[in-house]
Amino acid sequence: MSRSCYTVECRSEASHARLGVLETVHGTIRTPVFMPVGTRATVKAMSPRELEELNVQIILGNTYHLMLRPGSGLIRRAGGLHKFEDWNHPILTDCGGFQVFSLAPLRKIKPDGVEFTSHIDGSRHFLGPVESMRIQRDLGSDIVMAFDECTPYPCTRDAAEKSLAMTKRWEEISREQPLDDHQLRFGIVQGSVYHNLRAESAAHVASLDFDGCAIGGVSVGESQEEMFDVTSFVAPLLPEDKPRYLMGVGTPKQILESVKFGVDMFDCVMPTRLARHAAAFMRGGDTLPAKAGRFAEDFSPLDPRCDCYACMHFTRAYIRHLLNVNEILGARLLTIHNIHYFIALMERIRAAIADGTLESQGDSIL
């Protein structure tokens, strides 16, 4: 039986958007929430102190990367992932499935999981629902994701059906594995773009009474239209009283629309990855190519409407110079700015749900 860890505090009248509170032993999360990705026990270029200053509520860790380096046993002996990386707030870990399936042809799917070759040193490993739950228990994350197959895209109906059958069995096994008392466990809905399979998967996940429900396989190559179609179809099928997490999504616009479909949680590498590619998110949702020559003598901030550390202290000209000569501070300032953009966007969205203006504000909230 799942505990009651989630409370919906307010619902929009003009959409499915909702405000909620998710309780974990490492703190309370206000939803809708964006989770920056800390793949290898660090959100790239950031210190945990900086994440706190940006009001980041929860970060994500990747089971696949951490099981290889430094290894989940080491992290357990270090006292868990929170202590290891000095992050005393909630952590969600993924199940590792997405990464191992993407290793083809270095992996082989078996009934109990996936046999794969490390992309680092060629060593052999096995990851299935039993192993994934054990590793996530070692890591000590607050939210543990069930082990699924992230159905590739495109995918025939027949292949999607077979994949879903395997995912269902693996989720049942995931549901039975022991975790630590404080850990919440989320199930994942798959089924590709096929409504009947998505409905079947949603009903199955609901029947297993997880602490939360995720929508997987919607950020793997399908069009934005298909993503919106699947998300808007699946979200209302999920239990009202549990948090809903749309995995790997997405752009500011995709997050905004998905909130209106009733999604509560998001993660994406976009703010950190684009920062390392010199792109800065701007109010409105577009990005600024911060390395462009036209900013060489632009002494205004990245975004005049932004109040992050980078925008309050440095100019486009300075940041462009740093990027141009490949100084670490350039990537740091853009990362701070981009994470701030996503965190502040979620704060605006929560405020708009609370005062009933989310839908009337339209894209001006971006």
Place this chain on the structure above:
Amino acid sequence: MSRSCYTVECRSEASHARLGVLETVHGTIRTPVFMPVGTRATVKAMSPRELEELNVQIILGNTYHLMLRPGSGLIRRAGGLHKFEDWNHPILTDCGGFQVFSLAPLRKIKPDGVEFTSHIDGSRHFLGPVESMRIQRDLGSDIVMAFDECTPYPCTRDAAEKSLAMTKRWEEISREQPLDDHQLRFGIVQGSVYHNLRAESAAHVASLDFDGCAIGGVSVGESQEEMFDVTSFVAPLLPEDKPRYLMGVGTPKQILESVKFGVDMFDCVMPTRLARHAAAFMRGGDTLPAKAGRFAEDFSPLDPRCDCYACMHFTRAYIRHLLNVNEILGARLLTIHNIHYFIALMERIRAAIADGTLESQGDSIL
């Protein structure tokens, strides 16, 4: 005429060590002081806020690198180097000579300076005393270094003599160039390892009445013994009432000994460069190879005697993991730790001069 910007507040009885106060419009500097190097308008991997938290009093900027990218005109139009890089404390800029002379065979020495080819894009440039002073005026640094030839090592007496003759003429020209009112100007003593040439140079620098005197050419390849020989010979020849700056030095031990010879100011890339090569300075003055496999499960801090952010929050195991997977935070934490080591060393040295125990403490102060 130089202003009286420097006051010696206390002298050791058992050595030439002294405590002093150097006034600039961007703040007061307590000497002996260590200056981290911010070559391209950033101390590598650090934000200016972090430098402030480490009690860094003054940083260095490199004329050669800044004249090429982003260009001194751009920095002038940005409001000067302080504003450009958001550092509201003192800055010293070097003259660019050391870098252009090291460009051989891409440079040609002429009577008025050095013609050279940019190492970045092959463009042609000229740097002499007139240009160096103009550029440093553009940058707006608090301490401007006269343009000299950094005599190579090893160097015959004859070559050193010719080099010194050129340096003397260039320093005279440097002395005459206009600067902004707030800028202090330091002369540089050269002369290689030859005492009579060093004495001649020291007398010449003193005669030009600079605001401070530097000892150059002692960190370009000579042995530590020769470095100590030259420094201990030159320092007492310099005006008592002016700050003395030993350029590019050095290890903790070299700094400690040079303080006892009467040196007040130091700069070195060692803390930042070694951080990027995974070496952490330890109390005692040695370094720890932080990436070594033996630290994989070492859950103690880098240095148990250190109270920097890295040591108060993270373990050797975590930092080793970050270095191992090449995460930016690894270089950041080691840089914080190493700069903290040098800043804290100077704080211990100043306290020991004040209470008369510098010499009796010996190397235990390292």
